[in-house]
Amino acid sequence: MSVITNGKITDIQELKSVAKRIRIKILHMLTQSGSGHTGGSLSAADVAVGIYFSKMKFNPQNPTWEERDRFIMSKGHAAPLLYAIMAEAGYFPEETLDQLRKVESPLQGHPCCRKLPGIEVSTGSLGQGLSVANGMALGLRLDNNPARIFCIMGDGEIQEGQIWEAAMTAAHYKIDNLCAVVDNNELQIDGAVEDVMGIEPVHDKWAAFGWHVIDIDGHDMEEIVRALDEAEKVKGKPTVIIAKTTKGKGVSFFEDKAEYHGVAPSHEEFDKAVKEINNE
Amino acid sequence: MSETAQVTEEHIQGSQKKPKATRDAYGETLLELGRKRSDVVALDADLSCSTKTGKFAKEFPDRFFNMGIAEQDMVGTAAGLALSGKIPFASTFAVFETGRAWDQIRLVVCYSNTNVKLVATHGGITVGEDGASHQALEDIALMRALPNMTVIVPADAAETASVINTIVDYKGPVYVRLGRAKVPYVMPEDYQFKLGKAFVFHIGKDANIVAAGITVDMAKKAAGILSQEGIDTGVVNMSTIKPLDEETLLRVAESSKIIVTAEEHSIIGGLGGAVCEFVSEHCPVPVKRIGTLDTFGCSGNPDALLNLHGITVGNIVDTIKASLKK
Structure with missing residues (x-):
């Protein structure tokens, strides 16, 4: 079978322009639907682009291809980011993005694997993706399948106890075909993560749980690609990338604002935002 | 059959x-x-x-x-x-x-x-x-x-x-x-479980007991006692509680003056609940639910606890007799 892996992009500039397109798609979708999560979709955009377009092998024409790498958006509210990437990758036509959050749309408010091929598992209730990622990784290992699993979590999300259960499991079972990412934008709905329920020291916590930890600037595409390369080489333990990010990244008037966690841009804001992204 | x-x-x-x-x-x-x-x-x-x-x-x-x-x-x-x-x-x-x-x-x-x-x-x-x-x-x-x-x-x-x-x-x-x-073993030797299919030991003309789990044994014993007293009592093992075997349940309801459900579970939302939901819409017939009431359990040996909660052969028998007298 000939496999389309979307031709991994190695050029950093090209990855950056993909990320710009993804940001615009996210904003377009959210403006169209009038609701959805802007801040956290934009913060994780660069890392997600790095994962999908520089690293992952997949085939949009055959979403259940057995040797595909798997991606889980554990912070399910960043669904617009995932949909934008899937449209860019060719899983469905660009027009489908206009269906975000509409009745009977494949693009549910939070990802639904039964409605949209290419979504590996439904998410939205936080804290659950890493456990599923572990299970997938263990299943692949039993079959000697070389595919790898990627899982993006929010930093607020790691307040969920289940994340730490899963963190123990991954280390205990030496799951090294898994690369997790914490989108460390330091904000959650009610305010600063450190004010709501502090998670620091994040690096030390994951290290103490037995993980290989890589700290990066989550908007520096070179660092993202380098970290993903490093993660692939680590054997005998799981890897987590702590990506320091900015909520709402790319649009000055959304950046670092907790109030844009779950608010969609107005049409005016959209026009302004697109100009900013294109002029950057 | x-x-x-x-x-x-x-x-x-x-x-x-x-x-x-x-x-x-x-x-x-x-x-x-x-x-x-x-x-x-x-x-x-x-x-x-x-x-x-x-x-x-x-x-x-x-x-x-x-x-x-x-x-x-x-x-x-x-x-x-x-x-x-x-x-x-x-x-x-x-x-x-x-x-x-x-x-x-x-x-x-x-x-x-x-x-x-x-x-x-x-x-x-x-x-x-x-x-x-x-x-x-x-x-x-x-x-x-x-x-x-x-x-x-x-x-x-x-x-x-x-x-x-x-x-x-x-x-x-x-x-x-x-x-x-x-x-105890309660199912016939040649029985094979079929998903979504209840097993009917017998459909009674007076009363029918719908049970699952340990209460199937009790139901059979209760039906034996009642039948000897001239009360034709049927027994159904509703081992698949969801999806409910509606076809069988309808046949049972149509033949019953009373249905008694028996389960080792709260009477809220379990087998009794499922039977009531279906019967009330499709063939209203009185249903009495035997199980734990709106309460938590407690320590004790299993038989003592079953007695305490009335999940017993005796309570099934009494419940059916009392209901038929009305």
Whole structure:
């Protein structure tokens, strides 16, 4: 079978322009639907682009291809980011993005694997993706399948106890075909993560749980690609990338604002935002 | 058809085989399945000695995942294994499996419609001395409310084996509730479990008892006593509680002056609830529910607890007699 892996992009500039397109798609979708999560979709955009377009092998024409790498958006509210990437990758036509959050749309408010091929598992209730990622990784290992699993979590999300259960499991079972990412934008709905329920020291916590930890600037595409390369080489333990990010990244008037966690841009804001992204 | 056969000696007397816990039958059947199929994997949350997945673990350490005392992670990991093409059997006590991990079961098992088999042991008050914290009396209600979920409560060890061998070939989420205590063999020798199909020992013209799990044995004994007193009483083993065998239940309701449900579960939301929901809409007939009331369990030996909650042959008999007198 000939496999389309979307031709991994190695050029950093090209990855950056993909990320710009993804940001615009996210904003377009959210403006169209009038609701959805802007801040956290934009913060994780660069890392997600790095994962999908520089690293992952997949085939949009055959979403259940057995040797595909798997991606889980554990912070399910960043669904617009995932949909934008899937449209860019060719899983469905660009027009489908206009269906975000509409009745009977494949693009549910939070990802639904039964409605949209290419979504590996439904998410939205936080804290659950890493456990599923572990299970997938263990299943692949039993079959000697070389595919790898990627899982993006929010930093607020790691307040969920289940994340730490899963963190123990991954280390205990030496799951090294898994690369997790914490989108460390330091904000959650009610305010600063450190004010709501502090998670620091994040690096030390994951290290103490037995993980290989890589700290990066989550908007520096070179660092993202380098970290993903490093993660692939680590054997005998799981890897987590702590990506320091900015909520709402790319649009000055959304950046670092907790109030844009779950608010969609107005049409005016959209026009302004697109100009900013294109002029950057 | 055997479904409408008259009550035979075996039905009343029960099998001569020694009683056996359904969890023991599960452990043995899972082990056999493991030998036959490499895609069967098992998970447990530090209770493999009690749930009997330990047998599978010993022979297939690579396909067994002890998740420690972490039920939420166990269910999530099971879903992941299913998404990698495995058939995971995830076990712990019913109270923890359905209670601790309910949202995980909802999102990554039912909503995601993954092929996860949740086989829980220690359901109901016959857990005994450990008390209310360990007695699942709400698990069936919790699982029954979830779309895509199938809910099964086998009556004896043989039916348990048949259930496990059946669900391995069914694609989708399944919850199987097993018990701790030894239970007598109650199903006919040649019985084979069919998903979604109730087993009718006999349909009574006066009263019918719809039971599941340990109460099937009680129902048969109660029907024997009542029949000798001239009250034609039927017995149905409704081992698949969801999807409910509506066709059989309708036939039973049409023939009944009264239906009594009996279960080792709260009368809210379990088998009794399911029967009432269906009967009230399709063939209204009085239903009396026997089970635990709106209350928690407590410590005690299993028989004492069954007595305390009126989950007994005597209470089934009395309930039917009292209802027919009215």
